[in-house]
Amino acid sequence: MTTRATRGTRRRTVVALAVILAVLSAFVFRLIDIQVVHADDNVAASLSKLGGSSPVPGARGDIVDEDGTVLASDAFVYDAQLDPKLIADYEKQTDPKKKPKMPWAEASEKIAAIVGMTGDDVRKLVSDALAKDPNSQYAKLKNGLSTEKYLALRDLGLAYIANKARAIRVYPNGAVAGNIVGFLNGEGKAQYGIERMDQQCLAATNGSISYKKGQGGVRIPGSERIVGAVDGGTVKLTLDSDLQWYLQQMIGEQAQRQGAKAATATVVEVKTGKIRAAAEYPSVDPNNVNTVDPEYWRSHIFSDAYEPGSTFKAITAATVIDQGKATPLSHVTVPAREKFPNGTVINDAFPHPVYDYTLAGALIDSSNVGLSKFGTQVDPATRAEYLERFGVGQKTAVGFPAEQSGLLRDPAKWDGTTMYTTTFGQAFTVTPAQIAGAYQALANDGKKIDLSLVESCTDADGTVHEATAPQSEQIIKPETAAAVRQMLENVAVQGGNAKTTKVDGYRIGLKTGTAQKTDGHGKYKSGVFFTSMVGIAPIEDPQYVVVVTLDEPTKMRSSAANAAAFQQAMTQVLKTYHVAPSSEPMGPLLPKFN
Amino acid sequence: MSLLNVRVQPRTETRPAPARRLRAVTAPAGLRRPKLAYAALAVGGAMAIGAAQMIVSLASTQDAFALAKLNNQQHELSLQKQALGDELVALNSPQALATRADAMGLVVAGAASYLRLSDGAVLGAGDAASWVSTVTPNGPTKVGNALLAPPPAASTETPADGAGAEGSTADGVPADGAPAADSTAQDAATQSDLPPAITDGLPSPTTR
Numbered sequence: 001m002t003t004r005a006t007r008g009t010r011r012r013t014v015v016a017l018a019v020i021l022a023v024l025s026a027f028v029f030r031l032i033d034i035q036v037v038h039a040d041d042n043v044a045a046s047l048s049k050l051g052g053s054s055p056v057p058g059a060r061g062d063i064v065d066e067d068g069t070v071l072a073s074d075a076f077v078y079d080a081q082l083d084p085k086l087i088a089d090y091e092k093q094t095d096p097k098k099k100p101k102m103p104w105a106e107a108s109e110k111i112a113a114i115v116g117m118t119g120d121d122v123r124k125l126v127s128d129a130l131a132k133d134p135n136s137q138y139a140k141l142k143n144g145l146s147t148e149k150y151l152a153l154r155d156l157g158l159a160y161i162a163n164k165a166r167a168i169r170v171y172p173n174g175a176v177a178g179n180i181v182g183f184l185n186g187e188g189k190a191q192y193g194i195e196r197m198d199q200q201c202l203a204a205t206n207g208s209i210s211y212k213k214g215q216g217g218v219r220i221p222g223s224e225r226i227v228g229a230v231d232g233g234t235v236k237l238t239l240d241s242d243l244q245w246y247l248q249q250m251i252g253e254q255a256q257r258q259g260a261k262a263a264t265a266t267v268v269e270v271k272t273g274k275i276r277a278a279a280e281y282p283s284v285d286p287n288n289v290n291t292v293d294p295e296y297w298r299s300h301i302f303s304d305a306y307e308p309g310s311t312f313k314a315i316t317a318a319t320v321i322d323q324g325k326a327t328p329l330s331h332v333t334v335p336a337r338e339k340f341p342n343g344t345v346i347n348d349a350f351p352h353p354v355y356d357y358t359l360a361g362a363l364i365d366s367s368n369v370g371l372s373k374f375g376t377q378v379d380p381a382t383r384a385e386y387l388e389r390f391g392v393g394q395k396t397a398v399g400f401p402a403e404q405s406g407l408l409r410d411p412a413k414w415d416g417t418t419m420y421t422t423t424f425g426q427a428f429t430v431t432p433a434q435i436a437g438a439y440q441a442l443a444n445d446g447k448k449i450d451l452s453l454v455e456s457c458t459d460a461d462g463t464v465h466e467a468t469a470p471q472s473e474q475i476i477k478p479e480t481a482a483a484v485r486q487m488l489e490n491v492a493v494q495g496g497n498a499k500t501t502k503v504d505g506y507r508i509g510l511k512t513g514t515a516q517k518t519d520g521h522g523k524y525k526s527g528v529f530f531t532s533m534v535g536i537a538p539i540e541d542p543q544y545v546v547v548v549t550l551d552e553p554t555k556m557r558s559s560a561a562n563a564a565a566f567q568q569a570m571t572q573v574l575k576t577y578h579v580a581p582s583s584e585p586m587g588p589l590l591p592k593f594n
Numbered sequence: 595m596s597l598l599n600v601r602v603q604p605r606t607e608t609r610p611a612p613a614r615r616l617r618a619v620t621a622p623a624g625l626r627r628p629k630l631a632y633a634a635l636a637v638g639g640a641m642a643i644g645a646a647q648m649i650v651s652l653a654s655t656q657d658a659f660a661l662a663k664l665n666n667q668q669h670e671l672s673l674q675k676q677a678l679g680d681e682l683v684a685l686n687s688p689q690a691l692a693t694r695a696d697a698m699g700l701v702v703a704g705a706a707s708y709l710r711l712s713d714g715a716v717l718g719a720g721d722a723a724s725w726v727s728t729v730t731p732n733g734p735t736k737v738g739n740a741l742l743a744p745p746p747a748a749s750t751e752t753p754a755d756g757a758g759a760e761g762s763t764a765d766g767v768p769a770d771g772a773p774a775a776d777s778t779a780q781d782a783a784t785q786s787d788l789p790p791a792i793t794d795g796l797p798s799p800t801t802r
Contacts, residue, residue: 172686174687174689175739220658221661245689245737249729249735253729256734256735285739568704568728571704572728574705580708
């Protein structure tokens with residue numbers, strides 16, 4: 001029974017309860033707001049204050065050669081900087097307990113000795129920075145210090161030196177395969193070469209590590225969250241770095257000896273189409289690219305298209321034999337100079353009386369008129385198609401950066417001169433790599449295998465991705481290839497360079513080429529040539545194709561300049577791969593004349 | 595009005611009042627002393643729990659410091675490894691090996707000859723290598739390597755460097771004869787650095 005007395009009390013109780021409930025619900029409301037509605041924002045805000053995170057850089061992948069020799073890898077260098085304000089403060093400090101043990105004068109001498117500057121330079125650096133801005137806390141000391149120097153600086157124990165680590169690319173073998181490997185620019189972006197071609201395999205994915213810090217920067221256990229970095233993969237090339245070094249050294253010497261502007265030497269394995277060496281002179285050293293002209297930063301083996309000249313006479317001969325229009329013993333009458341029905345005048349490189357050359361003889365003496373007569377027995381469209389089958393006008397399957405495809409004009413548009421000059425390797429352009437590819441087909445019984453430079457890409461976790469298997473195509477009949485090889489052996493034995501290119505113990509096939517270079521204004525340069533020499537060895541069971549080119553040799557102006565280089569290159573290749581010497585002697589010589 | 599008519603009700607026995615539990619407050623009951631054991635147990639238990647918690651959290655955070663220390667050590671060692679690796683990086687390159695070999699007088703020869711074991715036939719060139727190297731690794735066109743310091747001159751290559759295999763040089767013999775018990779530490783170091791002298795000819799493998 002509610003009396004007046006009890007009613008008063010109960011009302012007060014109710015009111016009090018209501019007030020309490022109201023306050024409580026306000027708290028609950030706020031709590032829900034903080035913990036449920038704005039939970040993520042608040043967590044993030046808190047992490048930003050007491051959490052830390054740092055990126056974990058992944059290492060860029062290595063580039064290795066066939067045997068595992070490292071051609072490119074990552075290393076760390078350090079950028080040192082000084083804190084001028086702190087130095088000045090320490091100097092002004094009078095309390096001996098707060099001063100560093102080493103005064104600035106002595107410290108600057110020690111620092112200078114480590115980084116390779118003079119003490120005066122170091123002190124000037126700091127005083128200049130302070131003069132510009134008395135509160136400056138940053139003065140660059142030296143960039144690119146090695147780890148050893150960084151450790152020496154750090155061991156000085158000075159609070160005003162800061163060292164930042166920076167990843168750089170190191171090429172332990174220097175200029176060996178430098179033209180193939182390529183290099184990175186200052187920002188770490190790949191330029192040229194395999195660095196760029198296989199960027200996807202080599203590039204690393206950065207991870208990150210986030211944690212909460214306690215006092216002193218110690219990470220609170222259990223609070224670390226790591227997203228792992230994924231290192232780049234290792235790219236394995238088909239090159240042999242020792243052979244590559246030898247060829248680079250040798251071709252450099254030969255280019256100097258012959259007074260040539262540049263030179264290349266390419267070695268292709270016949271049975272697989274793998275490029276075993278791609279040597280050039282001048283060759284860029286990726287550690288220091290400024291030692292050569294920027295023209296030579298790219299590989300001329302893939303990026304330099306030129307008219308090949310007589311080396312493509314063998315391709316013309318293959319075309320003619322494959323079409324059944326001639327055999328190595330077919331003959332035509334060949335004067336030293338001939339005016340053809342459409343008015344084109346073709347000269348041979350040397351004066352001679354009218355000869356009755358066989359096809360073999362025309363190749364041995366490298367007669368332009370002879371090949372013009374043989375070659376035009378096949379119509380231009382077919383000849384152009386065969387040239388394309390041999391790889392002219394299309395890039396090789398290597399896919400090298402800045403690779404040229406060369407140029408072969410539409411046969412329907414060939415003018416009168418082009419009709420004839422295409423039979424002896426003028427009026428179309430190819431790169432040394434394409435020449436090697438064409439001769440690989442001749443050596444491999446007419447089966448052209450795509451050239452390849454990369455063996456595989458091995459991920460950081462060990463998964464090996466083999467390069468896609470190269471495609472192969474039978475472009476001429478095996479009998480045609482055998483006939484052409486027999487003629488090439490006769491060129492090696494009966495030709496003018498027989499003595500200078502002889503490789504003791506081995507039977508080789510050879511073709512020389514002395515091509516005219518365009519002067520850029522529609523005419524050919526006079527007196528200087530682009531000389532090349534292509535060889536296959538051993539000819540009875542071909543294993544390797546070697547292409548040696550010289551750009552404008554001046555001491556000897558014809559392809560005889562390449563003889564010594566070719567002989568040394570072929571000898572070294574056969575020695576490197578332990579190719580068995582030829583056991584069967586050569587068959588009877590093919591007749592040059594009818 | 596007499597009281598004659600009033601019947602006096604018989605007085606019933608008054609029921610005794612129900613026993614009341616209430617008693618007048620007299621002296622308070624004696625305070626019983628609480629058992630010490632229970633209190634000690636309670637407080638001790640609470641303290642033990644607190645201590646255990648502190649120890650566990652100390653232990654787990656101690657690991658963080660140990661981990662930090664080990665991480666530092668690992669970082670330090672990998673820096674040293676890198677510094678050492680930097681010194682070696684270019685020494686393996688073909689240029690370095692070739693220039694040092696050339697400085698020692700080694701040559702790159704020409705074609706190789708092959709020995710066929712079945713009949714002892716010699717295939718290939720069949721003549722001895724000439725003394726003229728086919729390439730000049732130290733010449734003006736040597737393949738460059740910016741990582742290489744200038745190679746040491748040939749004169750600084752002491753015979754002991756390359757003569758690890760030859761044991762019979764004069765260098766290898768000094769203190770070998772009579773190792774005295776009181777030989778100095780330096781002597782001992784010299785002895786252990788040099789290969790042992792060969793007195794009975796090259797050791798030959800035992801065959802069965």
